[in-house]
Amino acid sequence: MDKFYFFDSSFIFSKKRTKLKLASPKKEMTDISWIDPMDTNRSMDIPDWEYRVSILYPFVYYDENGISVDGISSAKYKIWYEASAIPNCDTGRKWLDYIIDKDNSREVVLGDFKNSAKGIISNVHPDFHFALCYMESNDGINWHRPECGEFYYKKEDGSIIGTNIVFIGEHGEGVVKNTHPLAGKGEPRFLFACANDGVAISCSDDGIHWQIPIRVYGEFESRLQVRGDSQNHIYWSEEASRYVIITRGIEFDTCEPLRTVLTIPGPKRLCKNPEDETDLSGALNEFIYPFSALGGPLDSQPYSMPTYRLSDGYHIGLVSLFNCDDKSDDPFHVYAALTWSKDLINWSYLCDRKPFIDNCPVLKIEKGNDFGMIYCASPIEVDKKLRIYYAAVPEAHYWMYSHIPTDWKAVVDEKYPKAKEKKAITRTTSLNFATVEIDRFCGLYSEDGEITLKPIISPDGKFSLTADLSETGKITARLLDEEDRVISGFDFDDFNEINEDITEKELSWASDTSKISNRPVKIQLLIKNATIYSLKVNDKSKSSDEDNLPPILTNTNK
Numbered sequence: 001m002d003k004f005y006f007f008d009s010s011f012i013f014s015k016k017r018t019k020l021k022l023a024s025p026k027k028e029m030t031d032i033s034w035i036d037p038m039d040t041n042r043s044m045d046i047p048d049w050e051y052r053v054s055i056l057y058p059f060v061y062y063d064e065n066g067i068s069v070d071g072i073s074s075a076k077y078k079i080w081y082e083a084s085a086i087p088n089c090d091t092g093r094k095w096l097d098y099i100i101d102k103d104n105s106r107e108v109v110l111g112d113f114k115n116s117a118k119g120i121i122s123n124v125h126p127d128f129h130f131a132l133c134y135m136e137s138n139d140g141i142n143w144h145r146p147e148c149g150e151f152y153y154k155k156e157d158g159s160i161i162g163t164n165i166v167f168i169g170e171h172g173e174g175v176v177k178n179t180h181p182l183a184g185k186g187e188p189r190f191l192f193a194c195a196n197d198g199v200a201i202s203c204s205d206d207g208i209h210w211q212i213p214i215r216v217y218g219e220f221e222s223r224l225q226v227r228g229d230s231q232n233h234i235y236w237s238e239e240a241s242r243y244v245i246i247t248r249g250i251e252f253d254t255c256e257p258l259r260t261v262l263t264i265p266g267p268k269r270l271c272k273n274p275e276d277e278t279d280l281s282g283a284l285n286e287f288i289y290p291f292s293a294l295g296g297p298l299d300s301q302p303y304s305m306p307t308y309r310l311s312d313g314y315h316i317g318l319v320s321l322f323n324c325d326d327k328s329d330d331p332f333h334v335y336a337a338l339t340w341s342k343d344l345i346n347w348s349y350l351c352d353r354k355p356f357i358d359n360c361p362v363l364k365i366e367k368g369n370d371f372g373m374i375y376c377a378s379p380i381e382v383d384k385k386l387r388i389y390y391a392a393v394p395e396a397h398y399w400m401y402s403h404i405p406t407d408w409k410a411v412v413d414e415k416y417p418k419a420k421e422k423k424a425i426t427r428t429t430s431l432n433f434a435t436v437e438i439d440r441f442c443g444l445y446s447e448d449g450e451i452t453l454k455p456i457i458s459p460d461g462k463f464s465l466t467a468d469l470s471e472t473g474k475i476t477a478r479l480l481d482e483e484d485r486v487i488s489g490f491d492f493d494d495f496n497e498i499n500e501d502i503t504e505k506e507l508s509w510a511s512d513t514s515k516i517s518n519r520p521v522k523i524q525l526l527i528k529n530a531t532i533y534s535l536k537v538n539d540k541s542k543s544s545d546e547d548n549l550p551p552i553l554t555n556t557n558k
Contacts, residue, residue: 002311002312002536002537002538003310003311003312003314003534003535003536003537004453004534004535004536004537005310005314005340005439005442005533005534006443006444006451006532006533006534006535007020007340007350007441007442007443007444008314008340011453011454011456012451012452012453012454013452013453013454013522014450014451014452015444015449015450015451015452016449016450016451017446017447017448017449017450018444018445018446018449018451018527019444019445019446020350020351020442020443020444020445021351021442021443021444021445021531022338022350022351022354022356022441022442023356023436023437023440023441023442023443025356025357025388025434025435025436026434026435026436027357027370027432027433027434028141028432028433028434028435029367029368029392029430029431029432029433030137030140030141030142030143030389030430030431030432030433031141031142031143032135032143032430032431033367033368033428033429033430033431034046034050034052034053034054034428034429034430035428036052036416036419036426036427036428037051037052038416038418038419038422038424038426039415039416039418040418047145047153047163047164048098048153048155049083049085049099049131049133049151049153049163049165050083050131050133051083051084051085052083052084052085052427053081053082053083053084053427053429054084054373054391054393054427054429055082055231055304055373055375055391055393055429056081056082056375056390056391056429056431057081057082057172057173057174057230057231057304057375057391058079058080058081058375058376058377058389058390058391058431059079059080059081059174059175059176059306059377059378060077060078060079060140060377060378060380060387060389061077061078061079061177061207061380062076062077062078062140062380062381062382062387063075063076063078064076066078066136068136068146069134069136069146069147069148069149069208070146070147073138074138075136075137075138076137076138076139076140077136077137077138077139077140077143078134078135078136078137078207079134079135079136079137079143079377079389079431080132080133080134080166080173080175080192080207081132081133081135081391082130082131082132082133082171082172082173083130083131083133083165084129084130084131085129085131098153098154098155099151099152099153099154099163099165099168100151100152100153100154100160101150101151101152102149102150102151102152129168130168130169130170130171130173131151131165131167131168132165132166132167132168132169132173132175132192132210133145133163133164133165133166134146134148134164134165134166134207134208135164140382140387140433143431145163145164146164147161147162147163147164148162148163148164148165148166148208149162149208150163150165150166150167150208150209151163151165151166151168166207166208166209166210167192167202167210169194169196169213170194170195170196170200170213171194171195171228171229172193172194172195172228172229172230172231172232172304173192173193173194173202173231173232174192174193174194174231174232174233174234174246174304174306175190175191175192175207176190176191176192176233176234176235176378177189177190178190178191178236179235179236179238179309180236180243182269182274183236184205184277185274186269186271186274186275186277187269187270187271187277188203188204188205188270188271188277188278188280189203189204189205189206189207189277190203190204190205190206190207191203191204191234191270192210192232192233192234193232193233193234193245193247194213194228194232195227195228195229195230195232195247196213196215196228197215197218197219198215198216198217198218198219198220198226198228199215199216199217199226199228199232199245199247199264199287200213200214200215200216201213201214201216201234201245201270201280201283202214202280203270203277203278203280205277205278211278211280214280214281214283214284216245216266216283216284216286216287217245217264217287217290222289222290223251224249224250224251224260224262224290224292225249225250225251226247226249226262226264226290227247227248227249227250228247228248229248230247230248230303230304231304231305231306231375232245232246232247232248233245233246233247233305233306233307234246234266235307235344237343237344237345238309238313239313239342239343239344240265240343240344240345241268242265242266242267242268243265243266243267243268243270243283243287244263244264244265244266244343244344244345245262245263245264245266245287246261246262246263246293246305246307246344247261247262247264247290248260248261248262248302248303248304249261249262249290249292251292251295258295258296258297258298258301259296259301259302259303259322259324260292260293260294260295260302261292261293261294261295261302261303261305261319261347262290262291262292262293263290263291263293263344263345263346263347264287264288264289264290264291265287265288265289265291265345266283266286266287266288267282267283267286267287269282270282270283291345291346293341293345293346293347294319294339294347294349296321296353297325298323298324298325299323299324299325299328300321300322300323300337300353301321301322301323301324302319302320302321302322303319303320303321303322303334304319304320304375304376305317305318305319305320305339306318306376306377306378307341307344307378308378308379308386310439310441313342313343314340314341314342315340315341315342315343315344316338316339316340316379316441317338317339317340317341317347318336318337318338318339318356318376318378318379318388319336319337319338319339320334320335320336320373320374320375320376321334321335321336321337321353322334322397326403330396331396331398331403331405332372332396332397332398332403333359333371333372333373333396333397334372334373334374334375334393334396334397335355335357335358335359335374336355336356336357336374336375336376336390337349337350337351337353337354337355337356338350338351338356338441338442350441350442351442356441357370357374357376357388357390357434359371359372359373359374360394363394363395363408363411364394364411365394365395365411365412365415365416365428366394367430368392368430368432369392369394369430370390370392370393370394370430370432371394371395371396372393372394372395372396372397373391373392373393373395373396373397374390374391374392374393375390375391375393376388376389376390377389377390379436381438384438385435385436385437385438386435386436386437386438387433387434387435388433388434388435388436389431389432389433390431390432390433390434391429391430391431391432392429392430392431392432393427393428393429393430394428395412395425395426395427395428396408398425399425400425401419401423401424401425402423403425404425412426437503438503439466439503439533439534440466440468440533441533442533443467443468443531443532443533443534444527444531444532445530445531446527446528446529446530447528447529448527448528448529449526449527449528450524450525450526450527451524451525451527451532452480452522452523452524452525453522453523453524453525453535454522455482455520455521455522456520456521456522456523456537457518457519457520457521457537458513458516458517458518458521458537458538459517459518459538460513460514460517460538461512461513461514461515461516461517461518461519462506462507462513462537462538463506463507463523463535463536463537464504464505464506464507464535464536464537465498465502465504465505465507465532465534465535465536466502466503466504466505466532466533466534466535466536467498467501467502467530467531467532467533468501468530468531468533469498469499469500469501469502469529469530469531470529470530472528472529473499473500473528473529473530474497474498474499474526474527474528474529474530475497475498475499475525475526475527475528475530475532476492476495476497476498476525476526477492477495477507477523477524477525477526478490478491478492478494478495478523478524479509479516479521479522479523479524480521480522480523480524481520481521481522482520482522484522487516487521488511489509489510489511489515490509490511490516490521492526494509494510494511495507495508495509496508496509504534504536507523523535
């Protein structure tokens with residue numbers, strides 16, 4: 001490893017008067033929002049097939065040189081998200097009955113999924129039909145829906161128009177850009193996992209044209225019930241040298257049907273045939289055992305969890321936590337918290353499930369309000385910052401009208417009198433994003449603390465620190481040998497004091513750091529009114545042997 005993060009205590013020898021502190025992301029809105037079908041003034045710029053968009057389960061991909069699906073305009077930002085139709089709802093046309101596939105067939109058939117006359121009935125939610133939609137943007141704020149050429153829609157006047165639907169099928173397609181070293185050279189470029197009596201996976205060369213999914217893990221293959229009714233992901237874990245599915249499950253042996261985030265380790269390759277990047281037969285019977293990676297009490301149930309690889313074995317998860325306790329002060333809220341992992345298999349919470357992106361404190365049915373629910377996409381790097389897109393929903397995750405707390409009903413009923421009349425729930429959604437500085441998710445804060453690290457070797461004796469300081473903040477450092485003796489020329493008095501925000505700033509002393517090259521040293525830091533995030537070191541001992549796997553079958557959260 002050549003970078004360490006201070007939320008990881010495994011490389012810290014001792015610490016005094018410090019505490020973990022989350023960053024405070026800055027929230028912004030895009031121009032995209034969806035109103036509930038119960039709204040009688042429903043905007044005409046929302047296409048019929050996006051009849052209901054609530055949780056979104058978004059994935060955003062940033063490509064500096066991106067080109068639109070039409071091959072002409074620029075599209076640096078690309079988003080995939082979920083829309084649904086409710087067949088038994090009488091508030092609009094049943095869009096699935098008017099979908100035509102690219103072969104001009106009224107029957108949309110996708111493999112062995114359960115098929116209705118003209119589409120797929122979800123195994124997890126049989127009363128819903130789901131579509132994976134796609135949008136593009138050149139600035140990440142103003143979005144448009146291109147015609148993707150996969151599915152078409154027959155309007156009420158009989159005319160047929162193109163849509164931005166790229167897949168119709170099961171629930172919770174978590175699209176990812178594959179990071180496998182052979183992606184595009186024998187392994188798929190894009191992947192998604194979805195719910196189908198367990199978990200199925202699909203692949204695509206461009207994120208637009210998707211293969212028929214194959215089921216790789218059944219719902220009841222272990223004591224952990226793999227529900228999948230969340231955003232499902234399949235990632236390549238460089239550290240474990242294998243693919244890993246992240247999904248939602250339930251443990252059978254709990255008193256309450258509590259949600260849990262499950263991780264399912266899989267194979268090193270998905271494609272048996274290097275010449276065919278769409279043949280996923282290498283994944284069959286290779287996802288063998290699910291781990292209960294995250295759990296929680298009734299008021300903070302782990303749910304959807306997109307991830308982001310920071311660097312060198314560190315992964316951040318943006319888990320949505322669902323308050324299922326209807327007797328609590330804020331029932332049915334969903335908020336985003338941080339988790340971390342070194343292998344995408346074993347996970348831990350950061351800051352004891354504290355919200356990372358704060359929900360709005362007041363319920364208002366208006367664009368951008370995220371009072372009720374937040375569901376994040378994986379962060380993307382833009383202009384040396386991380387941008388986190390998320391679904392912002394003012395209504396909470398109640399699933400029956402009777403669940404809505406009394407003080408909220410007045411707000412919802414005023415906006416949607418038709419919903420009040422029918423005693424129906426509503427969902428109003430916006431696409432928001434939050435920005436945070438790179439590496440600054442979570443750090444160790446102290447007003448007057450001390451941190452001593454375990455021995456670290458740097459080939460050139462150089463170490464770089466990332467930290468934020470207040471106006472009165474100060475950081476000083478010294479180097480100790482393995483016997484805790486101060487190394488001459490590297491004491492606190494020899495250190496060039498830090499008193500401003502820094503990003504990978506080299507630690508410097510009066511002495512030349514080449515004197516401690518290739519030598520085990522302990523870095524001791526004195527911190528005053530500052531938060532430290534990461535330490536970078538040039539570690540040439542980093543192994544790339546994919547057969548040197550970590551012990552992945554030792555999960556203690558089963």
